[in-house]
Amino acid sequence: MSTTGIIHFLITKLNLTGALSQGDKEYDDILELNQFDGLPYSSRFYKLLSERKELPVWKAKCEFMDTLAKGQFVIVSGSAKTGRSSQIPQWCAEFCLSVQFQHGMVVCTQIHAQQAVDLALRVADEMDVNIGHEVGYSIPLETCSTNDTVLRYCTDDMLLREMMSDPLLERYGVVILDQAHQRTVATDVLLGLLKDIALQRPELRVVLLTAVEPVPKQLAHFTGSAAPLIGLESPGAGEVVHNSTGDSYFCSALRLVLEIHRSEEEGDVVVFLVTAQEIDLAHEILCHEGHSLSPDLGELLPVAVHPGQPGNLPILGEEETGRPRRVFLTSSPNEDFFWAVSSIRFVIDAGIEKRYVYNPRIRTNSVIIQPISAGQAKSRKQLAGKCFCLYPEDRQLPIEIRPHVVESDISSTVLFLKRMEIAGLGHCDFIDRPDPEGLMQALEELDYLAALDNDGNLSEMGIIMSEFPLEPQMAKTLLASCEFDCVSEVVIIAAMLTVPTCFTVPSADLKPEATQCHMKFQNPEGDHFTLINIYKAFKQYCNVAKWCQDLYLNHAALLMADALRAEITDTLKRIELPISVPAFGSRSNTLNIKRALLAGFFMQVARDVDGSGNYFILTHRHVAQIHPLSGYGAKSPKLGLPEWVLFHEHSFFEDNCLRTMAPQYFFYNLPPSESKDILQNILNHGASQYQEQKPPISQEEPQTSDRCVIQ
Template sequence: MEQDAASLSGEDNFVGKSPCCSDSEALSQGDKDYADILELNQFDGLPYSSRFYKLMEERKELPVWRARSEFMDTLAHQQFVAVSGFAKTGRSSQIPQWCAEFGLSVQFQHGMVVCTQTHSQQAVDLALRVADEMDVNIGHEVGYSIPLEKCCTSETVLRFCTDNTLLREMMSDPLLERYGVVVVDQAHQRTVATDVLLGLLKDIALQRPELRVVLLSAMDPTPKQLTHLSGSEVPVIRVEAPGAGEVVYSSSGGDYFCSALRLVLEIHRSEEWGDVVVFLVTTQEIDLARDILCHEVHGLPPHLGGLVPIAVHPGQPGSLPILGDEEAEPTRRVILTSSPNEDFFWADRSIRFVIDAGLEKRCVFNPRIRTNSAVIQPISAAQAESRKQLTGPAGKCFRLYPKDRQLPAEARPQIVESDITSTVLFLKRMEISGMGHCDFIDRPDPGCLMHSLEELDYLAALDNDGNLSEMGIIMSEFPLEPQMAKTVLASCEFDCVSEVVIIAAMLAVPSCFIDPPAELKAEASRGHVKFQHPEGDHFTLVNIYKAFKQRQQDPYFNEEKWCQDFFLSHTALLMADALHAELTDTLRRIELPISMPAFGSRSNTLNIKRALLAGFFMQVARDVDGSGNYFILTHKHVAQIHPLSGYGAKSPKLGLPEWVLFHQHSFSEDNCLRTVTRITPEEFIQMTPQYFFYNLPPSESKEILQNLFNHADSECGEEKRPSQEEQRQEPPSERCVVQ
């Protein structure tokens, strides 16, 4: 049932009085007027505060407010609704509130409201803002749940979360029966999780006609998106933006980076007051630009005012600055960021200038070499428009590319260029829950799909019919990549759970190592070397975590200073600690054994390596010439060990091992192996499924391993090697004990 704006703003239809004044008292106080009779908040039953009315006036000024009646009427009569409008139109903050009002009008008999975001920080920021506007307490009526952090209760009526969080929730609630309205925000970014969610919502909506699905996008959804959601026409409500300022085109001649920095300094010298957002391309560019501007600040005349560069990396929790009002901050801020951060500054009114390089970096998965390649390409026309809208009507947008450059209309869907092994594992789990096949808007790349199925098969997550095996079901319980989930399960058999869970947690969060400016690199190396373990980087991570936890027990311990002294990320360590607790709880919930810590013993070291190989036998390399050129077994590529590795530093403490297991191959950035641990070929053949080994391309390294296989077979007195199909059916226990 729709409520008019006057009811919400307190202009009419008062339904309650202040609890400190009874009816008789109110009548006896004739000098009291309506200002003393307060309307009660429909969500918590308490009187509205004065701030609620102040914020209500601001909300009415938002462009989306003009579409309120149309939206509420459409939501009442249609199962699917699409709303298009840029970030500063108010779509992300107002639409979820109106959905909550719609749910309240029917007493939430069909469930609560959930709103998805693509990034954790946006989910938190929106929840805080919306709770403030609704005049309720965060974590009660309005809350959020993101990976490793939850701020809501069973009574929460409006919850913000990441799209990945909602997908994991569907494993226990496949029809989303807790919710009456699902709001999918930022659908224009076409992330893998968002596309999968929309694919499943189409099937859920058929089974739950009462469910409402709201699609929010910066631009009009494509006909393909709309027809995918429903066979009938999906109504689209278009919110007109208030308009942006002047657009200035300037060809940078390819050197957009230097042009952007010169333009920042020119704006500071000659333009009116206001903050600047600079859209660069890579993380390295963002950090370098911050360092250069910090250096240039010292040479600026004092009368120009302060200039504060702020690096904002996409997808890193806690990286966004707290943006205040212009009057409260006398300095000009320069916010250095990249895609997909076009929506991150929706609440900031101090931005007056945008500098747009017009390019973005996308990671494209190559199934042939089993790694991502970085591709620098033009942004879409919708992204360019979103960036322009951040300036507001009085600002300026400087585009560092020619006016006649043809930009693609929309961003390429991530589902067609990403490694979807985790997604396939999730969808196999959903099939067990009774869900049909996911109806993708755009089908995944066939090569990537075949790679995902092959990898899950190697990990024993699939049975002979291609369905999820018992091992695969348990693997899907963990919020980890399939290879790491298999490693955790193997650690239960090898009695090294305590240590492997630490490794899993440390590798699933951003790197704990801080790479400082050039003048501090030597000092950082001395700090990092104190934690180095002779067996490799996985063991070094255990050393760091244990040192951090041990010092936490000291009541006088200053965590942030300790991390600063050793050039470690305090945020990353806290995230790892939270994930460690979550993984431990998951193991207890599914009744898997948790071993006692035994880190440092010879048997524990060997068992940790076995567990790692159980999941990462596909990521093994050999130093072919003794000089650090590592030949990767799966695709004959040669790479080096990353300088931040204990081996990469070539310190006297750690020599270069011949055989290594690596966690990541950063192919397009620096062609380096990251997080590397020493192994032996004997350990490799013990833990590797033979049918994987036989599929390796021919090489000298494979011949060495083949000789070891033959020697092991002759010692066991084998008369005949089993066929590949027999190996798949019944892997030898002495070689692949966790299959």
């Protein structure tokens, strides 16, 4: 008999049930045990429970639980301030508990890793359980959960990767997709696959949480008719002031920040700008202006919060007095993140955002600046007591956010879906289908990478490529490194290029010093080799944050690269691929690294057409320049401008620059592709002239015919 049963038996036996007086209230509370861990509830649980019952979502609990019990699908619409992201997953856990978890546990997806962590910590506190046990989280490169975890928060892309080993998500009885209104590629793919999974698993429950009311096609996605929709009472917006002067929104925003600091009550400020450059420039200007303000006004503390990297916010109590006024400088899609910062009193909204739109014809992203959606505008207005909108009140805003799946490079997505076909999920019913031209380009690229067989199905090479958390080109490079005996070095390159950049760009007066620091790591063989130098130095100095700060390197990014390197290495061991002994610096190792990179990035080759750094990109006949952070872009005396380069990334409309390059690649093993045909034509018509221009070849260099002839 359980502890609870024994106590109730004794009370009944002794006829004490009615004898518990008001003075025995504390003892009565002890008898109430947590249904998830079997331990008595703490006093904090009851305090938080009273706060939870004040949330707008609490009024809809009965309706939600009834809807969840009767059907497979339910959509809940309401802003994050209603408590939807913290309370509904707990109720789903109660639903699964009611059937003794016969059909599985609960998983709730988030867009940003930090939001998944923060929500897991908050919900574990509210449920009065230990984080990592009954409630946990799983984000890229970090897992804090067990096989017995009842409720797990994770990023949407992590749940997709989990489907590689569990295609029908049989571990879960309820799948919750939060922030569905953001329409990320991963969330849209999950929505498409869950429709098929639900047909095969009638016991599965699917819950969509959205900040704005979904459009009809979203409501009709799962059932063909409108899915049950529960609308939550959202808190009303505070005071809204529209300011549409002729000044630029950037200058207007900074002036407003200073005016708020001089004349308004205490409270933090959120400023929604457009680009990362604006965020950094605003941070620099406000730091400078803050020094000239009167000490009587208090300290002004700008905090740059870049999208996808919001995990460095200090937690300060709302009641604290005499603390700095924080000014959070950010951009889309960070609206939901700031609901947790209760000290925010003011919002300044530029009303526009930057979007990356992939152009499959030139295989690169274009950048467009466009108005935010009506839902985003509403969310920003509800964040604080006063919102300054730097656009006219009568501006017509788009009703919904444009889905990312129709304007992104979907090569990785297609590779994943091909893997799901093998697992029996042959159809992904997208709400909005990907761009046909982008889909064809993705299939073409996978074919060039040998990831597809002659029938268009996933090849053995493609199956192995899909095992790695890397873009297809980098995954192919990694597999080629096994053949060329340079795995240890290519794993480092893959990790360093997958995480955010390790270089920090300081204020203008410190840029020359930062450039000198970065030049210490430059390798004459190219930027890929420079990244290896940086990583090896980072490990040599034991991952010390101060060392990174002194050399203007991003400590968090390097830690992520270290963790990703370990994950890739574990995957290589799991699928029993060879891992070479490190040989970085030897001539043969250098050539092998270049050959491995070429196996994956052969579509990204460019030639200096005039000797001045104007590089002609072969695949789409466009001229671009070298990025300033490249070792070649810094015009270091160490590195001259190479005639041929292979580049990792090209940003077109943002700065028209090639990023991360290495020179003089070996083209004899190029697979059949558009770039191979173009290059062959160049070599056929210009081989003699090319030979005349090149200096004599040293004994250590391979012969020109080996380097230039395509076989």
